[in-house]
Amino acid sequence: MTLKTGDDNHCVLCQLRVLEDWQHLFFSCVFSRRIWAFLQIDWCSGPSIDVVVQRTVISFGHPFLFEVVAFACWHIWKQRNGPIFADVAPSFRSWRVAFVHDLSLLKHRFKPGLVTRFTAWLDSLLYDTCNSTVGLVGFNKLL
Structure with a gap:
């Protein structure tokens, strides 16, 4: 199924001029591959x-994969809609800020024993110097 973006069916998140469908948008687009x-x-x-999901669950190694994927896809979708409906250019930085904010709100729904593991995982992403980000402690400065 091709996703409609006004008069143009090409992906608005990458410069490849690829016809946009859900596989491209969420998995093969340069923008979404950077996110994964x-x-x-x-x-x-x-x-x-089924096999792809099973292998991904094993390779990810954390019990909160579903939550991470759901929030990541939701914010990819919002970045995709930005240029179409609000004339806002998509950016990894704005995706990351919104994703981390919304995902951090989910912490209180985890079992107490999982909160520490989840926070450590999220902080490991945010403190990674290769990703040029700041930790959850400094997250509010990004807003």
């Missing part, structure tokens, strides 16, 4: 979606 790399999620290949 940042999140340390490797979408392993497989003969079926």
